[in-house]
Amino acid sequence: MKAIRRFTVRAVLPEQLGALEELAGNLRWSWHEPTRQLFARISPELWQQTGHDPIALLGAVHPARLSELANDYGYVEWANRLRDDLHAYLSEPRWYQGLDGSAPQSIAYFSPEFGITAALPQYSGGLGILAGDHLKSASDLGVPLVGVGLFYRSGYFSQAISPDGWQLESYPVLDPDGLPLAVLRQPDGTAVQITLALPEGRALHARVWQAAVGRIRLLLLDTDIPANEDALRSVTDRLYGGGGEHRLLQELLLGIGGVRALKVWAELSGTPVPEVFHTNEGHAGFLGVERISDLIGEGLTFDEGLQVVRAGTVFTTHTPVAAGIDRFERPLVERYFSTDLLPGVQVSDVLALGCEDYPGGSPDVFNMAVMGLRLGQHANGVSKLHGQVSRQMFRGLWPGFDVDEVPIDSVTNGVHAPTWTDPMLRALAEERLGTTDTTAADWSSGGLGDLDLWSVRTRMREQLVGDARRRVSEAWEKQNPGGVAPSWMSDLLDPSVLTIGFARRVPTYKRLTLMLHDPERLRAILLNPERPVQIVIAGKSHPADEEGKRLIQRLVQFAAEPDIRTRLVFLPDYDIGMAQLLYPGTDVWLNNPLRPLEACGTSGMKAALNGALNLSILDGWWNEFYDGENGWAIPSADAAGDGSERDALEAEALYDLIENQIAPRFYERNGDGVPEGWLHQIRHTLSTLSPELSADRMVREYVERMYVPASGFERRVSDDGYAGARALSAWKARVRSAWPGVAVVHVESGGVDAIPQVGDELHLRARVQLNGLKPEDVSVQVIYGRSQNGDQLTHVRIRDLEVEEKSAIGGAYEYVGTVALSRAGSFGYTVRIVPRNDLLLSSAELGLVAIAG
Numbered sequence: 001m002k003a004i005r006r007f008t009v010r011a012v013l014p015e016q017l018g019a020l021e022e023l024a025g026n027l028r029w030s031w032h033e034p035t036r037q038l039f040a041r042i043s044p045e046l047w048q049q050t051g052h053d054p055i056a057l058l059g060a061v062h063p064a065r066l067s068e069l070a071n072d073y074g075y076v077e078w079a080n081r082l083r084d085d086l087h088a089y090l091s092e093p094r095w096y097q098g099l100d101g102s103a104p105q106s107i108a109y110f111s112p113e114f115g116i117t118a119a120l121p122q123y124s125g126g127l128g129i130l131a132g133d134h135l136k137s138a139s140d141l142g143v144p145l146v147g148v149g150l151f152y153r154s155g156y157f158s159q160a161i162s163p164d165g166w167q168l169e170s171y172p173v174l175d176p177d178g179l180p181l182a183v184l185r186q187p188d189g190t191a192v193q194i195t196l197a198l199p200e201g202r203a204l205h206a207r208v209w210q211a212a213v214g215r216i217r218l219l220l221l222d223t224d225i226p227a228n229e230d231a232l233r234s235v236t237d238r239l240y241g242g243g244g245e246h247r248l249l250q251e252l253l254l255g256i257g258g259v260r261a262l263k264v265w266a267e268l269s270g271t272p273v274p275e276v277f278h279t280n281e282g283h284a285g286f287l288g289v290e291r292i293s294d295l296i297g298e299g300l301t302f303d304e305g306l307q308v309v310r311a312g313t314v315f316t317t318h319t320p321v322a323a324g325i326d327r328f329e330r331p332l333v334e335r336y337f338s339t340d341l342l343p344g345v346q347v348s349d350v351l352a353l354g355c356e357d358y359p360g361g362s363p364d365v366f367n368m369a370v371m372g373l374r375l376g377q378h379a380n381g382v383s384k385l386h387g388q389v390s391r392q393m394f395r396g397l398w399p400g401f402d403v404d405e406v407p408i409d410s411v412t413n414g415v416h417a418p419t420w421t422d423p424m425l426r427a428l429a430e431e432r433l434g435t436t437d438t439t440a441a442d443w444s445s446g447g448l449g450d451l452d453l454w455s456v457r458t459r460m461r462e463q464l465v466g467d468a469r470r471r472v473s474e475a476w477e478k479q480n481p482g483g484v485a486p487s488w489m490s491d492l493l494d495p496s497v498l499t500i501g502f503a504r505r506v507p508t509y510k511r512l513t514l515m516l517h518d519p520e521r522l523r524a525i526l527l528n529p530e531r532p533v534q535i536v537i538a539g540k541s542h543p544a545d546e547e548g549k550r551l552i553q554r555l556v557q558f559a560a561e562p563d564i565r566t567r568l569v570f571l572p573d574y575d576i577g578m579a580q581l582l583y584p585g586t587d588v589w590l591n592n593p594l595r596p597l598e599a600c601g602t603s604g605m606k607a608a609l610n611g612a613l614n615l616s617i618l619d620g621w622w623n624e625f626y627d628g629e630n631g632w633a634i635p636s637a638d639a640a641g642d643g644s645e646r647d648a649l650e651a652e653a654l655y656d657l658i659e660n661q662i663a664p665r666f667y668e669r670n671g672d673g674v675p676e677g678w679l680h681q682i683r684h685t686l687s688t689l690s691p692e693l694s695a696d697r698m699v700r701e702y703v704e705r706m707y708v709p710a711s712g713f714e715r716r717v718s719d720d721g722y723a724g725a726r727a728l729s730a731w732k733a734r735v736r737s738a739w740p741g742v743a744v745v746h747v748e749s750g751g752v753d754a755i756p757q758v759g760d761e762l763h764l765r766a767r768v769q770l771n772g773l774k775p776e777d778v779s780v781q782v783i784y785g786r787s788q789n790g791d792q793l794t795h796v797r798i799r800d801l802e803v804e805e806k807s808a809i810g811g812a813y814e815y816v817g818t819v820a821l822s823r824a825g826s827f828g829y830t831v832r833i834v835p836r837n838d839l840l841l842s843s844a845e846l847g848l849v850a851i852a853g
Ligand SMILES: *Cc1c(COP(=O)(O)O)cnc(C)c1O
Pocket: 124, 125, 126, 127, 129, 503, 504, 505, 574, 575, 576, 579, 600, 601, 602, 603, 604, 606
C-alpha cells in the first residue's frame, strides 16, 4: 500500500538530552567525529541502519533508550560538552577574522547542487560535493559565506542494476521535515515566499529552507508548495531532470529567486547583503540580471548596473565538456524575460549577455557559460590545466588576444579533509603524530611505525570489503524477495588483495570501460596466482544517457563471469556514504579520462588523503601534482590516429603499469609482511599531497585571489552613489565608440646594427592614432619574443611604451621605448594598443586591441 502523503514526526527528547537536538540541527555533525560518536552511542545498529543520520536515528530509537540515556549522567555531560564545543566553534575567531578590514563582510555562493552528507542527497556528483566541501571549509576558516541552491524533492536518483546489467532509476521522495532543514520565516511565523513573474500572467512561488552547515547558512528554494499551480510545484522535482523549459525554470529560480531569498534572509538575520557573488557553472547566472534590475531601481542604467555586478562577481567554470554547459533556445529565454520578471530590464539586454556572437558560435542559442563570463569580471577554471583549456575554449570572447591573455584564471579544487579522512587514520595521527589534522601531520616521522600504518591501511581495506559484501547481498535480496543471497557474495573480494578503486559519474569521456579493452589481459591481472588484483567500481549514468548505461551494462556483465566475480565488483548507488568507505579502502585509485576533459577530478584527491596511491591519466589535478613518487601516470596517447587507437594504447599502458610496477611493489614484503616501498609512497603522499589537496587551501585561495579583489573592485564602483560605475560605463562606451579609429600608424626602430648582437638595445618609436581618446585611456605596448614558424611569437613579453605628449597632433601621438636583446636567436616584435583603466583586471577585458600592420 502506498501512502498519499507522508511526513516525519520528530521525537520528543527528554529535557536532559536537549543538547542532542541542537547538535543534530547543525550539519557540523557530518564532519565532526566526536559528535558522530555521541550519536552512534545511542544505538550503533540504528546509527548504521540510518546511514549515519542523527535525525532519523532520534526518530527511530525506542523512548526507553532515550530515558535511559537521560538518566546517564556521563552521557548527558558528554552531550553538553559537545554542545558547548559547537557554540564555541560557531562564535570564536578563526582564520578569516585575522584578515584586515578589506575582506568582504559577506559572500554568496551559488550552486545547483550541494553534497554535504548522504543524509541530505542534493547532489549528483563532483560539482555538488565540491560545493559542500567549499561550505564546510569556509565554516572551518570562518569565511562569512552563505550558500544558495534549490531543494529537490527527489534529489538526483537512486540506482539499482537489473539482472541483465541495465541501470534502473528510482526517485524516492524526500521529506524535508525529516531532514536537518528549517523553513525561513517572518517574525510573525509566516513562511517567507519568493515569487517570480512568468509569461501569461502566471507566477512561480517558492519557500526557502535553511540548513546550518557549521557557521554557514545554506538557503534552498523549493516550489513544492500549495501556492503554486500543479505544474509549477514540480519545478524543483529533481536535479538535472528535464530539459529545455523545465531546466530554464529551475535556473530562473536559482539565480533570480536565489538573490531575492538572500535579501530577505539578510534582513531577517541582520546580516549584510553579500558584496561578492560566487557563481558555479552557468546554472545560477541569472543572479546577475536580478541584481542589475535592483540597481536600475536605484537609478542606474543597465550598463552601469552591469559594471557593479561584474566587479563583485566570481564565475567558476567546471567543465570543458560542451554537454556540461547549459544552452537554451533563444526564443525560450526571450519569452521568459518579456514579462514583469525583472523590472526595468530590457529583454534585448538579457539576450545579448548569453549570445554566442563570435566565430563558431550559434546565434540561435543562449549560452549560460558565456553569460557567466560576461557578468563576472573574475573568472576561473578548477585546475591549472583546466584554466588553460578554458582560455582556449572561450577565447572567441576576447578576439585579437593570445590564448594566454584570455582573462580566465584557475584555482585548483580541494576536498574537505575532516569529511573525507577515515576516522581510523585520524585516530592514528592523533595517537602517533599528536594531531587530528591529518593534512598537517608529518607522516614520515619515526613516531609512526610501518606496522601501525600498514595495519590501519589493512583495516580500512577490510572495512570496504565488508561494506561491499553487504551492499551486493542487499541489492540481490531486494531483487529476489524472499531469496537468500548466493554464498559467493559473502566471499566477495579479499581483504588482503591489492585493491583498485574506480568510481565516477559515467559520461563517455571518463571511459568507465577502458579497463575492458583486452578482457583476457584484465582477467589474467585479476587472477594472477602470486599477485592478484581486485577492482571495486561504482558510478551513475545520467538517466538520459543511454550510452553511459551501455557502458555500465558491459562492465556488470563482464563482472558477472564466475571466475572473476569476486575480484571485479560493481557497487550500485554510488553516494557520499559509499564514497567515505571506498576511498580509504582502496590501495590504488584509478582515473582514466580522455585528456584534457577532466576539469579537476576530486575523487583521487579524497583517496590520496587516506593514503591511496593514484594511477591516472595526467589530467586535471594529477597533471599538476604527480611527482613520480605519489603514484603512477598513465601516458596519454595524444598522437594516436583516432579514438580507438588512443584507447588501445592507453589501456595497454594501464595494464603494463599494474603488472610490472604496481602489483610487484604492493606484494614485495619484508619479514613482518609489510610492503616497505609501498608504505614509503603512502607516507610521501600523505605528507606532501594532503595539505595541497585540502579544501582549506582552496578556500583560502578563493578568498585571497578572488573574493578580496572582487570586493575591492565592487566597493570602488559602488562608493559615492555608484559614481565609479557611472564613470566606468561612460568610459567603456567612449572607448568602444572610438576604437574603430584607433590604430598603430607607423613603427620605426633603431639602435641595432645590421647584425644585432646580444646586449644591443632596440629603440622603438611608434606613431599611434587615438581617435579622440587620451593617452591615459590606453596602453601602447611592445610585444616581443622569439619568432618561430615564420612570424609566430613565442615566449612573449610585454612592455609599455612611453608617450611623448609634445608629439600630439590631431589625435595622434608618438610613443617610445627600448627593448634589450638579451638572448641570441630569432627575435620578433610588434606594437599594439589596448584600453587602460584601473578598474580593468586585464588588458584583454574589453576584447579590444589594435595591432600594428
Ligand atoms: C568525489 C565524488 C564525486 C566526484 O568525483 P570525480 O573524481 O570528480 O569524478 C562524485 N560522487 C561522489 C559520491 C563523490 O564523493
